Amino acid sequence: MNPxxxxxxxxxxxxxxxxxxxxxxxxxxxxxxxxxxKKKIGSHVVDLLRHLPVGVIDRTKRPAIPNIEHGAxxxxxxxxxxxxxxxxxxxxxxxxxxxxxxxxxxxIFFRTKGDYVxxxxxxxxxxxxxxxxEWFQHKVQIAHPDHVVAPEKAGQLxxxxxxxxxxAGLTPKMIQKAMQGGLExxxxxxxWIDPSLLARFQWPTWDQAMQKxxxxxxxxxxxxxxxxxxxxxxDELLANQMALAIVRHLSTxxxxxxxxxxxxxxxxxxxxxxxxxxxxxxxxxxxxxxxxHQSDRMLRLVQGDVGAGKxxxxxxxxxxxxxxxxQSALLAPTEILARQHFASISAMxxxxxxxxxxxxxxxxxxxxxxxLAGMANGGLPIVIxxxxxLSDGVEFHDxxxxxxxxxHRFGVRQRLILGEKGQxxxxxxxxxxxxxxxxxxxxxxxxxxxxxxxxxPGRKPITTTSLPIDRAxxxxxxxxxxxxxGKQAYWICPLVDESDVLDVQAAEERFTMLKAALPHAxxxxxxxRMDAETRDAAMEDxxxxxxxxxxxxTVVEVGVDVPQASxxxxxxxxxxxxxxxxxxxxxxxxxxxASSCLLLYKAPLSETxxxxxxxxxxxxxxxxxxxxxxxxxxxxxxxxxxxxxxxxFTLADLAYHGDLLELARDQVHRILEENPTLExxxxxxIKLLLALFERDRAVTYLAGG
Ligand code: ADP
Ligand code: MG
Numbered sequence: 259m260n261p262x263x264x265x266x267x268x269x270x271x272x273x274x275x276x277x278x279x280x281x282x283x284x285x286x287x288x289x290x291x292x293x294x295x296k297k298k299i300g301s302h303v304v305d306l307l308r309h310l311p312v313g314v315i316d317r318t319k320r321p322a323i324p325n326i327e328h329g330a331x332x333x334x335x336x337x338x339x340x341x342x343x344x345x346x347x348x349x350x351x352x353x354x355x356x357x358x359x360x361x362x363x364x365x366i367f368f369r370t371k372g373d374y375v376x377x378x379x380x381x382x383x384x385x386x387x388x389x390x391x392e393w394f395q396h397k398v399q400i401a402h403p404d405h406v407v408a409p410e411k412a413g414q415l416x417x418x419x420x421x422x423x424x425x426a427g428l429t430p431k432m433i434q435k436a437m438q439g440g441l442e443x444x445x446x447x448x449x450w451i452d453p454s455l456l457a458r459f460q461w462p463t464w465d466q467a468m469q470k471x472x473x474x475x476x477x478x479x480x481x482x483x484x485x486x487x488x489x490x491x492x493d494e495l496l497a498n499q500m501a502l503a504i505v506r507h508l509s510t511x512x513x514x515x516x517x518x519x520x521x522x523x524x525x526x527x528x529x530x531x532x533x534x535x536x537x538x539x540x541x542x543x544x545x546x547x548x549x550x551h552q553s554d555r556m557l558r559l560v561q562g563d564v565g566a567g568k569x570x571x572x573x574x575x576x577x578x579x580x581x582x583x584x585q586s587a588l589l590a591p592t593e594i595l596a597r598q599h600f601a602s603i604s605a606m607x608x609x610x611x612x613x614x615x616x617x618x619x620x621x622x623x624x625x626x627x628x629x630l631a632g633m634a635n636g637g638l639p640i641v642i643x644x645x646x647x648l649s650d651g652v653e654f655h656d657x658x659x660x661x662x663x664x665x666h667r668f669g670v671r672q673r674l675i676l677g678e679k680g681q682x683x684x685x686x687x688x689x690x691x692x693x694x695x696x697x698x699x700x701x702x703x704x705x706x707x708x709x710x711x712x713x714x715p716g717r718k719p720i721t722t723t724s725l726p727i728d729r730a731x732x733x734x735x736x737x738x739x740x741x742x743x744g745k746q747a748y749w750i751c752p753l754v755d756e757s758d759v760l761d762v763q764a765a766e767e768r769f770t771m772l773k774a775a776l777p778h779a780x781x782x783x784x785x786x787r788m789d790a791e792t793r794d795a796a797m798e799d800x801x802x803x804x805x806x807x808x809x810x811x812t813v814v815e816v817g818v819d820v821p822q823a824s825x826x827x828x829x830x831x832x833x834x835x836x837x838x839x840x841x842x843x844x845x846x847x848x849x850x851x852a853s854s855c856l857l858l859y860k861a862p863l864s865e866t867x868x869x870x871x872x873x874x875x876x877x878x879x880x881x882x883x884x885x886x887x888x889x890x891x892x893x894x895x896x897x898x899x900x901x902x903x904x905x906x907f908t909l910a911d912l913a914y915h916g917d918l919l920e921l922a923r924d925q926v927h928r929i930l931e932e933n934p935t936l937e938x939x940x941x942x943x944i945k946l947l948l949a950l951f952e953r954d955r956a957v958t959y960l961a962g963g
Contacts, residue, residue: 519581
């Protein structure tokens, strides 16, 4: 059954209607502004409210005019004494003279239209003005004050003005106006946070917190640790943990199954391996086996740096399932990777006389039919594939285990769909991108995890260096020598843009150039827009050593395994994130040769890019790199936000709120233990929270099912 069908039953609680009103409903927000906001922020009032200030302007300073510091932001009540209006067509500014008991100032306007300034600052009247003041030829000037109000309307002048992250096309005034309207619609909501936590941290209620975050008075109020920000962050984390827990526990109503094979196939596999398992592989295999022996459904994350040997670990789990007569599926994020898993698993299973199946979106109809038939009648014990495995109409005779490789590219939903394709399906998630614990919790909930924290022996460390790209000619000359000696290299082409098209273009240009410069190396090109056959042929030439150089876009990022390649060149390394560079680098250092990685960058480097390249040069440790990545880039991108559909936080900042995440998980445990189906007042409140964060799927899981 397609789980999507359950999701539609969700109905948003009435208490949240105002928050989920479209932004155009707010005063001062027309279609155009709403359109801009939608692109940058979201389309509902609540999205706007989650757009938090990054600064605060203090307008409380009212110095005597002679004491004003150059460049200071001041607020002054002055009497307008004279207008010096420029003649029409003149480019002179319009100058207004004003004074108070402490001195005189000039207020300057450039390029004014009509009598706007006269209306704003009527001659002979008092006005409160606020803006940045500067000393110019011994006089204080304020050009284009931020605010001008009549004294009787002093209340309209914000004493503290929030500064929002600016997005193109949006002025501060536009956002502030819209926000004002949004804040007027903040309803009081019942409390969902444990009273003990509220008391412990002195957190305000939800609506108070929402009001307060938008009315900061000091830099201190902007800190993630301020009570109102921390509270809102906790809300978000609580919703996240609750949704994951519900999806995990309540959706798996049917019992898991016990998979306890006789070990026959696994023994055979091990006997035929040309190497022995590492200690870490052995341990993780046992951890998985323990889960498989239990009647609870398994959800285990296996983290292992690139090259740690995860495939074999997964295969052992699949063989255990096969020993009991059930089937396994391995879901890979890309076609290249699926094919590669298929090739290496086929090779490992060959001595056992087992043939796995391969299912891709694009494949010959006859092959596809055969695979589908084998899956449906149970003839295929192990199937490897892409998203195609998730399609409607893809059925298994008896699916017992789903292995999801490189999970950070899939979302929770895909896991659910796979889970629905069998009875009590165990799920094993394999990731090469080491995920810090806090992040793993937000992406998967409180799942079990195993670390393959040891590499197969004999791996040589990779030496990483960097060079500015204008030295490319030297690099190519050097490459010519080492490729002639028989070494093999990857040349990764720049990430130009989000769009594949430009990446491909850049790769093709570089390829043409390298082919001309290094004809003897027989360079091959692979990129994401190629048809599979051409790409496979190119990969095969490289794998067999016929081609010494592989020019590629990031399609080789995950999983490509050509052990004898020992040189990795990453062009425009400054455009890559740490995790991605580490993945790419992991393509080398797999064989017997000492390997090297060269990061070609375009100068000048930004501070972050410098930091990233330095970390790469310093460390080969995926976990350390992931932690640094989290610090430099934030969680969304570490998880691969765009592809993942996994949580992306707007209010919580995991670098600061990691502790709150643990507390949120504890509250979730407590609630689900006492009240697993979320009944009563407490249940209603939690459902409201889930709806507030649009974790609708979790809510419908409760309602439906
Ligand atoms: P990853 O964890 O990156 O998916 P793979 O499973 O692709 O790693 O394994 C990387 C390479 O290491 C493969 O060529 C595999 O055959 C080899 N390998 C796996 N386990 C061992 C081991 N215990 N000893 C030696 N080589 C191993
Ligand atoms: Mg792998």
